[in-house]
Amino acid sequence: MTRLTPDLIEGVPDDVLDLDSRLMMMTGKTVKGIALEAAGLDVEDMDLSGFRVAVVPITSGLGVISGFSASVDAIVRRLGMDSHVTSGTDVAGFAEGVAEGVDLIMMADDHKFIAYNTRANKQTDNSFGTAMGYAVALKNAAGGLEGKDVLVIGAGFVGSEAVRILKDMGANVSVTDILFEKAVVLQERYGVNAVEDVNDAISKHGLILNAAPAIFPGSLIQEGAIISTPGVPHYFDEEGRAKAKAIIHDPLEIGAAVMAVNSAKYSL
Ligand code: 2YJ
Numbered sequence: 001m002t003r004l005t006p007d008l009i010e011g012v013p014d015d016v017l018d019l020d021s022r023l024m025m026m027t028g029k030t031v032k033g034i035a036l037e038a039a040g041l042d043v044e045d046m047d048l049s050g051f052r053v054a055v056v057p058i059t060s061g062l063g064v065i066s067g068f069s070a071s072v073d074a075i076v077r078r079l080g081m082d083s084h085v086t087s088g089t090d091v092a093g094f095a096e097g098v099a100e101g102v103d104l105i106m107m108a109d110d111h112k113f114i115a116y117n118t119r120a121n122k123q124t125d126n127s128f129g130t131a132m133g134y135a136v137a138l139k140n141a142a143g144g145l146e147g148k149d150v151l152v153i154g155a156g157f158v159g160s161e162a163v164r165i166l167k168d169m170g171a172n173v174s175v176t177d178i179l180f181e182k183a184v185v186l187q188e189r190y191g192v193n194a195v196e197d198v199n200d201a202i203s204k205h206g207l208i209l210n211a212a213p214a215i216f217p218g219s220l221i222q223e224g225a226i227i228s229t230p231g232v233p234h235y236f237d238e239e240g241r242a243k244a245k246a247i248i249h250d251p252l253e254i255g256a257a258v259m260a261v262n263s264a265k266y267s268l
Contacts, residue, residue, distance in 0.1 A: 054097030131161030154212030
């Protein structure tokens with residue numbers, strides 16, 4: 001997982017509305033709509049105000065990222081949940097949330113970001129939330145994925161989840177990774193196609209889920225391509241932006257929203 005930096009997330013608390021309007025244009029859904037579908041809740045909207053959430057800043061490893069907890073808090077509030085950042089960090093913050101009787105505790109270190117449901121004793125992690133959220137966004141932007149060719153770039157935690165999810169959605173999935181053997185593992189596990197030449201694969205696909213921290217020149221991108229791209233750093237050149245019909249990206253919102261709703265679902 002790429003470590004988020006303060007500059008990547010500095011706009012998040014204010015940008016959630018803007019992201020909703022951009023997503024609505026590309027997918028016909030808001031972040032909350034995507035999160036509800038990603039959690040398997042077959043509803044247009046749902047009152048989530050009964051859910052109380054504690055976001056715990058974690059100091060271990062490389063430490064607190066300025067604005068991270070506040071951004072997660074803003075994303076969860078935007079879903080209509082009752083959320084706050086704990087005053088304590090780490091174990092003290094976790095204990096604070098438990099003592100307050102919250103439903104969900106969200107926290108991230110350098111390796112793992114989870115939404116823990118205290119009622120159900122179940123969790124949803126960010127790799128699943130991101131993969132599912134971006135797969136659902138791609139599916140909505142593409143008008144369904146059944147029988148369609150989709151390329152997943154990156155066979156890490158998010159890419160591997162995305163391959164499994166997209167295959168379940170009925171897509172004809174190809175996967176590529178800078179370490180080709182990682183793509184081959186997914187080919188064997190899920191019966192998808194491992195492809196070695198990423199540039200060739202990009203130029204042959206109109207539907208792409210990019211889960212790699214990689215940047216691709218616009219010359220490779222198909223006219224009208226739909227690219228769902230959680231990977232950071234995020235950059236598409238002018239040609240790429242002009243050719244693509246939709247480039248779906250945010251630094252944190254979709255993954256965190258799916259985590260919160262999917263975890264809340266366990267105690268609905
Ligand atoms: O509490 C804090 O402020 C920090 N401990 C947050 C750490 C956030 N974690 C990361 O950036 C992970 N490496 C990746 C998060 C996944 C986002 N897609």
